[in-house]
Amino acid sequence: MTINKSKVAVGFVVAGVLAVFFGTLLAFVGPVIIDDQIVKNTIIDPKNELSYTMWKDIPVPFYMSVYFFNVLNPKEILRGEKPMVEQRGPYVYRKRCQKQNITFHPNYTVSYRENRQYFFEPSMSKGNESDVVTIPNMLVLGAAVMMESLPFAVRLMISATFKTFNEGPFLTKTVGELMWGYDSGLVDFLNTYVPGMLPSSGKFGLFAEFNNSNTGLFTIFTGKDDIRNVHKVDSWNGLTALNYWRTPQCNMINGTAGQMWPPFMTKESTLPFYSPDACRSMELVYQRPGKMHGIPLYRYVAPKTLFANGTDYAPNEGFCPCRQSGLLNVSSCRHNSPVFISHPHFFNADPVLLDYVQGLHPNEEEHGLFIDIHPQTGVPLNVSIRLQLNLYMKRVLGITETGKISEVMMPMIWFEESGYIDGPILNTFHTNLVIVPAVMEYMQYGLIALGLVTIIIASLVYYKLKRSRSKVSIEEENTMASDKEPVKGSLRYDTQEKSMSYSEKSN
Numbered sequence: 001m002t003i004n005k006s007k008v009a010v011g012f013v014v015a016g017v018l019a020v021f022f023g024t025l026l027a028f029v030g031p032v033i034i035d036d037q038i039v040k041n042t043i044i045d046p047k048n049e050l051s052y053t054m055w056k057d058i059p060v061p062f063y064m065s066v067y068f069f070n071v072l073n074p075k076e077i078l079r080g081e082k083p084m085v086e087q088r089g090p091y092v093y094r095k096r097c098q099k100q101n102i103t104f105h106p107n108y109t110v111s112y113r114e115n116r117q118y119f120f121e122p123s124m125s126k127g128n129e130s131d132v133v134t135i136p137n138m139l140v141l142g143a144a145v146m147m148e149s150l151p152f153a154v155r156l157m158i159s160a161t162f163k164t165f166n167e168g169p170f171l172t173k174t175v176g177e178l179m180w181g182y183d184s185g186l187v188d189f190l191n192t193y194v195p196g197m198l199p200s201s202g203k204f205g206l207f208a209e210f211n212n213s214n215t216g217l218f219t220i221f222t223g224k225d226d227i228r229n230v231h232k233v234d235s236w237n238g239l240t241a242l243n244y245w246r247t248p249q250c251n252m253i254n255g256t257a258g259q260m261w262p263p264f265m266t267k268e269s270t271l272p273f274y275s276p277d278a279c280r281s282m283e284l285v286y287q288r289p290g291k292m293h294g295i296p297l298y299r300y301v302a303p304k305t306l307f308a309n310g311t312d313y314a315p316n317e318g319f320c321p322c323r324q325s326g327l328l329n330v331s332s333c334r335h336n337s338p339v340f341i342s343h344p345h346f347f348n349a350d351p352v353l354l355d356y357v358q359g360l361h362p363n364e365e366e367h368g369l370f371i372d373i374h375p376q377t378g379v380p381l382n383v384s385i386r387l388q389l390n391l392y393m394k395r396v397l398g399i400t401e402t403g404k405i406s407e408v409m410m411p412m413i414w415f416e417e418s419g420y421i422d423g424p425i426l427n428t429f430h431t432n433l434v435i436v437p438a439v440m441e442y443m444q445y446g447l448i449a450l451g452l453v454t455i456i457i458a459s460l461v462y463y464k465l466k467r468s469r470s471k472v473s474i475e476e477e478n479t480m481a482s483d484k485e486p487v488k489g490s491l492r493y494d495t496q497e498k499s500m501s502y503s504e505k506s507n
Contacts (some may be wrong), residue, residue, distance in 0.1 A: 017455060020448050024320040035264070038377055042230055042263050044110055044222040050428065053170070054379075055260065059099050062419035064118060066179065066207075067344070069359070069411045070133045074170040076402030083410060085359040091175050092124040093297060096416065100214075108225045109234050111164070113214040114257075118207070129176035135389050135412050137171045139186055139204065141405075145338040155398030165189065167427065169401045172356055183203030206413060216278045218257050227263065231256040231378070233274050244279050244332045254281040261378035269369060271300045277386070278341060279333035279459035280319070282306060292381050292420075297372045304348050304483030306339070324350035327390065327409065338392035343367055344414035356408045367414075380423050387404050388414035 012463035041051045077083050096119070120129055140162055147158055162168075165186040173182055181203025198381040214236045223230025233253050234240070242251040255261075255272025271284040284300035291297060308325045310317030321329060326349020328341040345362035346353040354360055372382035394407040 006493060009457060016452060020452060020455070022154075024444075034374075037499070039223075041223050042377060044220075044230065055099070056102065058259070058262070058419075058421050060421050062095045062097065062417065063121070063124070064093045064095050065416045065418065066093070066175075067091075067414050067416075068135060068175065068178070069413065071135060072169060072359075074134060077405060078169060080404040080406050082406070083357050083408060085357060087359070088127065088131065090124075090126055090416075091129065091131075091179075092121045093118040094121050095163070095419075098381045099239070104222070104251075105219075108222050110222050110416060111217060111218050111219040113217055114171055115212070115214050116210065118211050119139045126224045127175070129174060129179070130480065131175050131176065131461065132172060133175060134170055134172045136393060136410050137167060138171055138339075138391060138412075139184070140167050140169050140338040140399075140401050141393050142339070142391060144399045144402050145251070145392060145394060146336055147399070148396050152398045155396065158402060159399045161189075161397075162186070167401075169403065169405070177205065177206055179207050181208040181209060182384050215257075223262070230262050231260045232262070233257055236274060239457065242279070243320045246320065247428065249315060250280065250318030252281055255283065261373065263376055263378045265375040265378060267298065267375065267407050269375075273372065278328065279330050284369075287370070289507060291371065292372060295374060298375050299370055299372050300350070301368060306347070313328065322354055323392070323409065324351050326353065340390045340392060340409060342388045342390055342465060344386050344410070356406075360411065378422075382418070384416055384418045386414065386416045 005185050007290070033337075039050050044052065064470035065086050068091075069085040070088045071077070071082065072086060073082040084131060096117045097114055099114050102110060102112045104110045122128060130393050135354050143158065147155055150158075162287040165184070167184070167186050169180070182205065184204050187204045218236055219234045221229040221232050221234055233256060236253055239253070241248070241253060245251045253274045255274060258273035258275060261271060261273075267286045267289075269286065272281060273283075274281045283306075287301045288301045289296065290299055305313040305316070307314055307328045309322035309327070310320045311322070312325045319328060323329070323340070326342050326346055330339055330341055331337055342349055342353075343362070345360045347362035347364065351454055356364070364414070367386060371380050371387045372384075373380050389412050391410045391412055392408075393402075393405050393410050395402045
């Protein structure tokens, strides 16, 4: 049985064309398939086992690192001198977040409360909760500013009350007491006779209301009807807008709850989110691309306008009364206490704030906040949210505890909430979002390249076979023609024999 080489070559050409076709098709269909899978797995749905479990009970380690500004010269401050501070810490706490009371609604939203707990991690901390530090006494110095407009006689009575309960302008307590609460006769007195004045009805501490608490009732979109809305906040504690601030724009509840964002982000996308702790919505902007363990990411950072005052950035006028740029006045949602939020060490703030306090050294690497996000899925890969708590202090006549304190924005603590995807979840991400797309990409280019090479080689083989056959045909025709051609010759007269002879003509 003889093989028809021409047909084989034609078959390879057809196979090459098909390979190019399927490779090109895969180039267009592959991304569509991946995007479709991302949409299916991004929707908040109990059927999406992996993504739903990640959303419900964040499986990656999340930490809060707290740094105290230990006051070195409290007596001198009372005499009007510039405060001197030294940073102490970090005191690191593992944070556990778990969503509870999850309820799905017919309008493609889901409600939940997220419970949070903190556990001290000595091995990660630089110090212990038994360390003693000195910070301004918010109950005294904060109340003094709040009572400044009251009649002088009332201020004298307030000062007498402070003395009765032995409350001075500065506190020297352990880190654990300052964080989670300490016993105070003044606090008990205020909770009994002026209920609601303080945020906590028990012990008074900077984070007393955070531990074993929730961030309020969030209602967010599941993305089932429109993936562009997934994780976006529909309402918080039943509110679609806040009432803390002076303009509708500042009172808007924008973006997500700050844990995930809608997929398919671009460099023009921003990261808006609502923070109950900051009492407002915030928005981060794209800074640069990057990679984490081979996974592509976009880094988003806080713009300089985030905490700018109304003079430097008009849209922030609603957050006033303002002071220098770089400070957010949160007194309206913190029982009117003169508390301000900023970046740590007054990073990205008005430089004049650094002149009022000695011991601050801002830099972006240590004090700038950022979120590294996987743009295709909207899932954060690495997070570092850094904020500082400041107390506005000044001398108040009639309240002798304030002495001759100069008007100053006093840093008390700053904290960093950080976490990053690692372990099995990172491996899953790497497989689904790096390896699989890479394999599909290599397959499509491989098929196209293989198809083109096959087409070229098969075409050359077919051409050579065609040419060889044509040559053979020509030779056969020449042979047949030579067989039929008449013999050519010449007559010759032999004089000796006196006769005629015929000889053939040689070629």
